[in-house]
Amino acid sequence: MAEQHLAVVVLAAGEGTRMRSRKPKVMHEIAGLPLLGHALVTATQLGASYVVPVVRHQKELISEYVSAFFPSAIIAEQDELPGTGRAVECALEAIPADFDGAVVVTSGDVPMLDVATLEHLIDTHLESGAAATLLTAVLEDPHGYGRVIRNSAGAFLEIIEELDATDAQRKVNEVNAGVYVFDAKHLRDALASTGTHNAQGEKYLTYVAEAFVKSKQKVIAMQVTDNWVVAGINDRRQLAEVALELNLRICEAWQLAGVTILDPASTWIDVTVQLGEDVTLMPGTYLRGFTTIDEGSTIGPEVVMTDTQVGAGASVIKAHVTGSRIGDGASVGPFAYLRPGTDLGADGKIGTFVETKNAKIGAGSKVPHLSYVGDAEIGVGSNIGAGTIFANYDGVDKHRSTVGSHVRTGASNVFVAPITIGDGAYTAAGTVVRRDVEPGAIALNVSPQKNLADWVLQKRPGSKSAEAAETAQKAK
Ligand code: UD1
Ligand code: CA
Numbered sequence: 001m002a003e004q005h006l007a008v009v010v011l012a013a014g015e016g017t018r019m020r021s022r023k024p025k026v027m028h029e030i031a032g033l034p035l036l037g038h039a040l041v042t043a044t045q046l047g048a049s050y051v052v053p054v055v056r057h058q059k060e061l062i063s064e065y066v067s068a069f070f071p072s073a074i075i076a077e078q079d080e081l082p083g084t085g086r087a088v089e090c091a092l093e094a095i096p097a098d099f100d101g102a103v104v105v106t107s108g109d110v111p112m113l114d115v116a117t118l119e120h121l122i123d124t125h126l127e128s129g130a131a132a133t134l135l136t137a138v139l140e141d142p143h144g145y146g147r148v149i150r151n152s153a154g155a156f157l158e159i160i161e162e163l164d165a166t167d168a169q170r171k172v173n174e175v176n177a178g179v180y181v182f183d184a185k186h187l188r189d190a191l192a193s194t195g196t197h198n199a200q201g202e203k204y205l206t207y208v209a210e211a212f213v214k215s216k217q218k219v220i221a222m223q224v225t226d227n228w229v230v231a232g233i234n235d236r237r238q239l240a241e242v243a244l245e246l247n248l249r250i251c252e253a254w255q256l257a258g259v260t261i262l263d264p265a266s267t268w269i270d271v272t273v274q275l276g277e278d279v280t281l282m283p284g285t286y287l288r289g290f291t292t293i294d295e296g297s298t299i300g301p302e303v304v305m306t307d308t309q310v311g312a313g314a315s316v317i318k319a320h321v322t323g324s325r326i327g328d329g330a331s332v333g334p335f336a337y338l339r340p341g342t343d344l345g346a347d348g349k350i351g352t353f354v355e356t357k358n359a360k361i362g363a364g365s366k367v368p369h370l371s372y373v374g375d376a377e378i379g380v381g382s383n384i385g386a387g388t389i390f391a392n393y394d395g396v397d398k399h400r401s402t403v404g405s406h407v408r409t410g411a412s413n414v415f416v417a418p419i420t421i422g423d424g425a426y427t428a429a430g431t432v433v434r435r436d437v438e439p440g441a442i443a444l445n446v447s448p449q450k451n452l453a454d455w456v457l458q459k460r461p462g463s464k465s466a467e468a469a470e471t472a473q474k475a476k
Contacts, residue, residue, distance in 0.1 A: 005101025006048040006122070007184070009091040010039045012108030013056035013078040018235040024058040025233070026108035027065065030243035031250060032270025032288055035233060036062065038111035040070045041271075045115045046104070046122075052076050052091040053108065083202030084178075089191045092184070102126065103187055105180045105205065109233045112246055113179060117229050124222060125181040131217035132186075132209050135177040137227045144234065145175035146206055148221055156221040157213055159206035163199035174223070176206060177230035186217065246271075267300075276312065294328070303333075311346065324356075327363065345380065359390075362405065374398075375417065379405030385429065387412045404439065 016025025026036035033041070036053065043051045051070065055062045056078040063075050076094035078087045088105055102122060106113055117135070125133035136148045146159040147169050159176045160169050190208040198204060212219045224230055233239050250271060251264035259275050261267050263283040269275075274292040282300030287293070291305050294312040299305065305321045311328035319333040323340030326332060329347040337355040344350055345363035352369055359373040362380035367373055369386035375398050376390050382403055390401050391414050401415050404423035414432045421427070422439030430446045437443045457466050 006046060006104065007050040007052060007091075007095055007099060007101060008043040008046055008048045008104045008106065009076075009088055010036070010043055010051070010053045010106050010108050011084055011087050011178075012036050012039075012062060013054045013059075013087050013090075014109075015057045016109070016234075019239075020236075024062055027058075027062060028233075028239055030111060030239065031246050031268075032272050033111075034065060035111045036065070036108040037069065038271075039106055039108050039113065040066070040073065042113055042115055042118065043104075043106065044070065044073075046118060048104070049101075050074055050095045050099070052094055054078050054087045054091050056087075081203060082200070083196065084205035085191055085194050085203035085207060088187070088205050089203075092188055092191070100184050103182045103184050105178075105182070107178045107232060110178060110230060111233065111242060112229050112231055114229055117224065117226075118179070121179065121222060122181055124220060128218060128220055130220045131183050131212045133181045133220040133222060134209060135179040135230055136174050136221050136223050137177050137230050138174050138223060139227060140173070142170075142173045142175045145232075146178075147172040148174040148176055150174075150221070156209070156219045158210040161198065161200075161204070161206070177224065178232060179230060180205070180209075182208070186212065282317075308338075376401040376403065376415075378403040379407070379423065381405055382407040383409070385409045385411040385413055385427075388415070389413075390415045390417065392417045 012026045019025045019028065027034045040051065040053065051073045053066055053073055054076045059077060066073050066075055074094050076091045078090045102125060104118060104122065121133055121135060144162055146161045147165055148159055149157045149169065149172065151157055187208060190211045194203055194207045196203050209219050228245050231242050233242055247268055248264055250269045251261050251267055254269065254275050255261055258277040260280040266283045267281050268286045270288050272290055273287045276293060276295035278296045279293050280298040284302040285300035286304045288305065289307040291308050293299060293310045296312050297310050297314040299316050302318045303316050308321050308324045308326065310316065310326045313329045314326050315331045316326065317333035319336040319338065321338040324338045324342035326344050327346035327348060330344045330349065332338065332350045335353050336350050338350065339357035341358035342356040343360045345361060345365065347364045348361050349366040349368055350356055351367060354367050355372045357374045360377045361367065362378055364380055365378050365382040367384045371384060371388045373390050375392040382405060388409060392398050392401065399417035401417040402420045404421060404425065406424050407421055409427040410429035410431060412430045413427055416432065416434045419433055419436060421433065421437040424440045425437045426442040427433055427437065428442060428444035428446060431443050432445060433443055456469050460466050
């Protein structure tokens with residue numbers, strides 16, 4: 001393909017009223033990207049010289065997203081004239097006036113359109129020398145789409161929108177997918193003479209195809225075999241339907257690449273996620289954002305993981321994990337909450353009912369039970385006793401704690417930060433550590449235990465406890 005001769009226009013200026021949302025339609029997300037993101041990734045992969053998203057409605061918000069993630073895209077603004085034809089006209093004004101290659105037009109609300117389908121469309125267009133080549137789909141329920149009208153020989157004649165169609169035309173179930181390739185020069189000329197004579201008073205892009213037919217130029221309408229690739233999203237039911245189908249395809253692709261997914265119906269994987277060979281995903285697992293899982297790790301059941309890197313051979317069960325790193329062979333959960341900045345070393349453990357944040361836990365170190373570890377660094381081979389709280393917040397500022405290597409801390413400790421516990425040190429059960437502990441020392445600050453004999457017999461006479469105590473004393 002002659003790459004330097006391609007411009008891709010992505011329409012995203014419409015209001016999207018059927019979404020009933022404050023958010024622009026094309027910014028609604030599926031599989032971890034806004035709808036527009038999917039369209040722009042595909043457009044970018046075509047290797048075009050110009051990728052031109054067209055914006056108008058909530059243009060600041062959309063432009064901010066485009067500039068951040070697709071900096072080489074040329075953002076075109078549509079003016080107050082409505083319609084898909086006007087949108088394309090505005091896009092053409094944003095690229096050099098002498099551009100004479102092929103112009104691909106796609107929509108920001110058609111997220112499953114893939115590179116292979118577009119390349120096939122472009123190749124057909126270039127080989128046939130058509131003025132326009134467009135994609136169509138045969139739908140069981142064509143409601144809402146523009147209908148493709150052909151002559152008795154099957155040649156393309158025109159596209160009629162639902163609102164402008166006669167009853168007979170509405171019965172046609174071949175629809176315009178909204179994906180086109182045009183010759184730039186023909187497109188410019190045809191748009192300049194396109195009117196707005198329709199129910200919506202808009203300048204329709206579809207009129208261009210009809211104009212070409214009338215002036216005896218070639219227009220090819222190609223039917224897709226897989227309707228999902230051209231599924232457009234207009235409301236939230238369609239958003240859910242397309243999200244579901246896309247997710248099943250993502251799961252299937254990973255299964256074919258060597259990942260075991262027990263239940264694709266309850267496993268959701270963003271397009272941005274990377275998985276290694278022999279990873280196992282158990283039911284109820286959500287892998288989001290820039291998450292990567294290396295070979296042989298098992299995730300789930302019931303894990304929500306976002307922007308997290310997991311090493312090889314690790315295990316994460318029933319956990320909520322964000323912005324963290326989990327080392328090779330490490331284990332997390334069940335019932336663990338790993339907040340941003342958690343970095344668990346190889347073969348380390350974050351166990352049951354443990355919350356961590358900004359915590360570097362060294363190789364082989366363990367926080368097995370009922371603890372909070374915040375703003376801390378723990379060396380290698382250390383064990384944090386059950387029920388330990390890293391008290392990192394004095395009510396005004398956050399402070400850090402440092403625990404050395406091969407440290408053993410007792411159950412029910414509080415580490416009042418800032419604090420340092422040296423290598424090989426111990427702390428006794430129930431210690432509130434307020435002062436640094438030297439390497440090899442044991443810290444203990446519990447007061448000596450006092451037992452008041454017969455307290456229960458005197459203070460709780462006649463109770464079951466008193467009775468049990470008396471029986472035990474007599475048996476002695
Ligand atoms: C459009 C087609 C219809 C086709 C359907 C496929 C026209 C006239 N109709 O209808 O034949 O079956 O897509 O999904 O083209 N947009 C702009 N500026 C505008 C209006 C729309 O940029 O002034 C953008 C929208 O943001 C959207 C795309 O164009 O991304 C399609 O607009 P939409 O209003 O959804 O068109 P449909 O009624 O679905
Ligand atoms: Ca649409």
